[in-house]
Each structure stands twice: as structure tokens, then as C-alpha cells.
Amino acid sequence: MTKKVLVAGVAGFIGSNLAERLLKEGYEVVGIDNLAYGIPENIPQGVDFHKVDIRSNDIYSLFDGVDVVFHLAAKNDLSACQKDPVETMDINVHGTTNVFEAAKRAGVRKIVFASSSAIEEGEARLNGFYAIGKVTDESIAKGYREAFGLHFVALRYFNVYGPRQDYRRVNPPVVSAFIIKLLKGEQPVLYEGYDENKRDFVYVDDVNDFHLLCLKDDQVNDRMFRLGMGRSYSMKEVYDAVRAVVGSNVEPIIQSRKPEDTAAVTLADIRDAVAVGWTPKTSFEEGLKAQLEFLKGEFAKGNVK
Ligand SMILES: NC(=O)c1ccc[n+]([C@@H]2O[C@H](COP(=O)([O-])OP(=O)(O)OC[C@H]3O[C@@H](n4cnc5c(N)ncnc54)[C@H](O)[C@@H]3O)[C@@H](O)[C@H]2O)c1
Known part of the structure; x- marks a missing residue:
């Protein structure tokens, strides 16, 4: 029998890629999103889409018969979250609780939800409203x-x-910022400290491999996993890698930035994820090429301003 899954945040980046993958794997996909940030053209054909806010009681009936829920809907622009703590908590905490409540009422088997590395990016980030919301979400799940x-x-x-x-x-x-600037023939900005400011990147298909594992394997239940490549790239390395796939030799503009605006170095401890059988398979070069092709398509459609 075809299993029904629900993706909250289906019009967004990760949610739309996940929905596409789930449909390919033969799942029936119900998708919800209020389109606050996501866009309808992201939603793959075949998704049973409902434009609805996760804070609304209207979501409850949509969970009927759903086996597993993927909850990815969130307000997640960090500076926007800092400017509006009330809305951030309303969506990311109240909304998340409502998704858990809907899952509970419908007898859903499992809920897989987006937390964030922001919890591990140093004291300043941890005290930001986005991370506070994600920490709280992890507690709600345990509750x-x-x-x-x-x-x-x-x-x-x-x-x-x-x-x-x-x-x-x-x-x-x-990554998008660098590619877009280079495709426009403009100089991207690198901030001072670009050699030390290292981040762990992970390609969306690799994240979806883990999502699929969550559907099939119960050894992941009631646990937290970190998804990254398990290696960090400095902003200079990211810039050079992007420049190589774009085929550009444009030099960046170097600017200074307030120390508090710079996130701590991130490096995902992926040992738990690897121990349950997952590996991030996509090389940075392969992933960047796929993102470049997507953005070239956006330029061709006239979508990039
Ligand atoms: N992209 C990353 O690198 C990253 C890193 C860490 C965590 N996350 C988390 O992963 C999840 C997905 O991220 P993404 O990059 O796909 O973000 P995204 O902004 O592309 O997608 C989020 C989707 O949620 C929807 N949404 C927001 N508020 C809603 C509401 N009240 N009701 C219904 N839908 C609502 C938006 O319209 C959007 O389509 C988020 O929870 C985010 O915090 C993402």
C-alpha cells in the first residue's frame, strides 16, 4: 500500500526537494505551506498541496492517514527573526507545537523535524531568537x-x-550570493576573516538520503542527528570553489564586518548519522555545479533581479 507522508514547508528549499524525492520513491505526499517565504513554482507536481498556516487548526484534518510527518516550515532568516521575536516564536514554537499536536491527534507514526546548527554556533547565535526557537522545538519533541x-x-x-x-x-x-554575483559579472563581497570563518556545508540530496532513512529505519527514533559533510570550508575556499565551477576569475571585494555578525566556525559531528548508515555522498564540486545549473535556469527565466 502506498504510504502517505506530509511535508510542512513544502514550498521552501529543503521541503520542495524532499517532496520531489518522496514522489520519485512512490510515496503519496501531502504538502502544506502558507507561502510566506516559499513559492508555488517550487512545489513539485503530484503533491497534494494546501495553502495553510501551521498555526491554524485547519491543519488537523490534513494529517488523517499520514504515516510520517516532515516538519520544515519556519521563519528562518536570522536577521528577520532578531527583529521580530514575537512572530519568530509564534511560527517556530507555537506553530511547531501545533504540528506536533496535529501529528499526535492523527496517530502519526513519527515526526521528523528541522532543528539547526545555529544551536552550536557559539553563545551569540545561541542567544538569538531563531536558535532559542529551535532549542525549544527539540524540547517540545521530547515532551x-x-x-x-x-x-x-x-x-x-x-x-x-x-x-x-x-x-x-x-x-x-x-553559495547563492557568490554564484549570482559572478554570473552577473559583478564582484562578490568577502568579509575580513574569510580564511578563518569556516562552515560545514551539506548538499540537499544528501540531507534527503537521511530523510528517507528516517522513514524506513526506527533506530533513528527519539534522537537528534547532525547533518553536514563533516568537514568545513573557509569562505575563501567556498569562493574559490564557486569561481572554479562558474569559470570566472573575478576578484572579490574585501570588507570588514562587526565581530558579532560573524558566526563561529561550524563542523558537524556526523558520527551518529554515519553510525546509522548515512554518508554525505555529494562532493562540493558536484553540488555547486547542480546549484549553478539551477541558478542559470533562474536567470534564463528572468527571475533573478
Ligand atoms: N537551509 C539551511 O541551510 C538550514 C539550516 C538549518 C536549519 N534549517 C531549517 O530547515 C527548515 C527548512 O529550511 P529551508 O532552507 O527549506 O527554508 P525555506 O524558507 O526555504 O522554507 C521554509 C518554508 O516554510 C514556510 N513557512 C514559514 N512559515 C510558515 C507558517 N507559519 N505556516 C506554514 N508554512 C510556513 C515558508 O513559506 C517556506 O516555504 C527550516 O525549519 C529551517 O529553519 C535550514
Whole structure:
């Protein structure tokens, strides 16, 4: 029998890639999103899509007959979260609780949800409202497990990149920002400290490999996993890798930045994820090429301003 899964945040970057993969694997996919940040054209054909807010009671009936829920909906632009703590908590904490409640009421087998590496990026990040919300989400998951027996998997994604990454936001993620500037023939900005500022990146298909593992394997239940490549790249290395796949020799503009705006070095401890049979398979070069092709397509459609 075809299993039904629900993806919250299906019009976003990771959610849309996940939905596409689930459909290919033969799952029936219900998708919800309020389209606050995601866009309808991201939603793969075949998804039973409902435009609805995760904070609304209207989501409850959509969970009927669902085997596993993937909860990826969130307000996640860090500076926007800092500017509006009330809305951040409303969506990321109240909304998340409502998704857990809907899953509980419908007798869902397991809920896999997006936490974040922001929890591990130093004191300043940890005290930011986005990370506070994610820490709280991990506690909510434990609360629902304790009180109602609802199984969860908490996933601390590190820097996820790949096609459909949300390049439209005011501060686009670094890979998209570099590729877009270079395709426009403009100079990208590198901030001082670019050799020391290292981040762990992970390609979206590799993240989806773990999502699929969560569907099939119960040894992941009620645990937290970190998903990264298990190696960090400095901003200079990212820049050089992007420049190589784009085939550009443009030099960056070097600017200074306030120390508090720079995240701590990230390096995912992926040992637990590897121990359950997962490996990040995509090389940085392969992943960047796929993201480049996607962005070239966006230029061709006139979507990049
Ligand atoms: N992309 C990354 O590198 C990364 C890293 C760590 C954690 N995460 C987490 O992973 C999840 C997915 O991230 P993404 O990069 O795909 O983000 P995204 O912004 O592309 O997707 C999030 C989706 O959630 C939807 N959404 C927001 N508020 C909603 C609401 N109230 N009701 C219904 N839908 C709502 C948005 O419209 C959007 O389509 C998020 O929870 C994010 O915090 C992402």
C-alpha cells in the first residue's frame, strides 16, 4: 500500500526537494505551506498541496492517514527573526507545537523535524531568537514523546545548499550570493576573516538520503542527528570553489564586518548519522555545479533581479 507522508514547508528549499524525492520513491505526499517565504513554482507536481498556516487548526484534518510527518516550515532568516521575536516564536514554537499536536491527534507514526546548527554556533547565535526557537522545538519533541509516545527525529542541519535554495531573501545564503554575483559579472563581497570563518556545508540530496532513512529505519527514533559533510570550508575556499565551477576569475571585494555578525566556525559531528548508515555522498564540486545549473535556469527565466 502506498504510504502517505506530509511535508510542512513544502514550498521552501529543503521541503520542495524532499517532496520531489518522496514522489520519485512512490510515496503519496501531502504538502502544506502558507507561502510566506516559499513559492508555488517550487512545489513539485503530484503533491497534494494546501495553502495553510501551521498555526491554524485547519491543519488537523490534513494529517488523517499520514504515516510520517516532515516538519520544515519556519521563519528562518536570522536577521528577520532578531527583529521580530514575537512572530519568530509564534511560527517556530507555537506553530511547531501545533504540528506536533496535529501529528499526535492523527496517530502519526513519527515526526521528523528541522532543528539547526545555529544551536552550536557559539553563545551569540545561541542567544538569538531563531536558535532559542529551535532549542525549544527539540524540547517540545521530547515532551510529545514523553506525554503521548509520539516518535521524533530532530535534525540539526548545517549549511544546506543546492537547487531551489532561497536566493531571493535580503541576505541570500553564501553559495547563492557568490554564484549570482559572478554570473552577473559583478564582484562578490568577502568579509575580513574569510580564511578563518569556516562552515560545514551539506548538499540537499544528501540531507534527503537521511530523510528517507528516517522513514524506513526506527533506530533513528527519539534522537537528534547532525547533518553536514563533516568537514568545513573557509569562505575563501567556498569562493574559490564557486569561481572554479562558474569559470570566472573575478576578484572579490574585501570588507570588514562587526565581530558579532560573524558566526563561529561550524563542523558537524556526523558520527551518529554515519553510525546509522548515512554518508554525505555529494562532493562540493558536484553540488555547486547542480546549484549553478539551477541558478542559470533562474536567470534564463528572468527571475533573478
Ligand atoms: N537551509 C539551511 O541551510 C538550514 C539550516 C538549518 C536549519 N534549517 C531549517 O530547515 C527548515 C527548512 O529550511 P529551508 O532552507 O527549506 O527554508 P525555506 O524558507 O526555504 O522554507 C521554509 C518554508 O516554510 C514556510 N513557512 C514559514 N512559515 C510558515 C507558517 N507559519 N505556516 C506554514 N508554512 C510556513 C515558508 O513559506 C517556506 O516555504 C527550516 O525549519 C529551517 O529553519 C535550514
